[in-house]
């Protein structure tokens with residue numbers, strides 16, 4: 546037993562706008578885990594290319610996501626924050642992993658099937674091999690723990706299979722990464738269609754609250770959130786709109802569902818919505834002002850990117866050299 550910290554890795558695609566769902570489901574947990582693990586947090590820009598992007602927007606969004614990660618409390622001194630494309634080894638290992646992945650196992654990926662339906666005019670091969678690149682993200686750093694939402698479980702399963710397959714074909718190289726299900730994770734649902742998860746890339750901006758939404762926008766979006774035709778405030782999963790608002794209130798006030806339901810007992814939906822709007826605005830305010838400060842400071846952001854890429858590349862290079870050697874590629878003579 547060594548007392549070395551375990552390696553935790555996660556990432557978000559720079560598409561759409563980071564939203565309160567990403568915060569509750571991922572960023573908030575990352576912040577809580579940063580002391581306990583040696584963490585790597587990625588901005589997976591190469592993954593974002595699998596759907597059509599506007600180049601200038603993609604570029605700005607990556608920097609904005611970086612500033613938002615930090616504004617949410619991810620400490621760049623304690624963790625490695627890195628843009629995926631700054632570490633070319635991700636794409637290199639992905640190629641090797643492609644050669645031990647079967648067409649069949651990728652065809653079974655439900656996200657591929659969903660995304661091909663949604664982007665039927667752009668079913669590119671990158672979309673198909675996306676889970677292999679994700680496996681590479683994880684395995685290149687020898688990650689032990691991967692916090693992911695339910696929609697990514699199948700992809701993580703592939704990463705585990707590929708790690709095991711490679712270890713079996715050659716020799717022990719990769720730890721088998723474990724899914725990390727946080728104790729207090731929460732799934733925030735769409736405001737207009739509460740049966741589906743709140744998504745930062747939803748076409749309808751009223752479905753999500755972006756972390757950078759202005760106060761009046763937040764209040765308006767919550768006011769318009771879909772509920773139901775009842776009037777009493779109780780927590781009932783069969784009333785998903787209301788349940789979602791109660792969950793959100795509970796997270797933002799750091800209380801329990803019972804406390805929240807107690808607080809709103811006998812009140813009207815309109816009261817819940819206006820209080821939730823206020824709470825949400827107040828909750829995001831410090832993060833937003835921190836963001837506004839950081840995003841101006843290009844020198845600081847550039848420094849983080851440089852340090853992050855350097856730390857990450859060192860680790861990634863070691864794994865990749867090992868892999869190349871084991872599979873029989875000739876090392877470049879020094």
Ligand code: TRP
Nearest residue numbers: 554555556557558589592679682
């Ligand atoms: N596929 C993930 C998502 O869409 C993002 C991602 C890419 C990721 N690489 C990763 C998550 C590695 C965890 C670990 O949410």
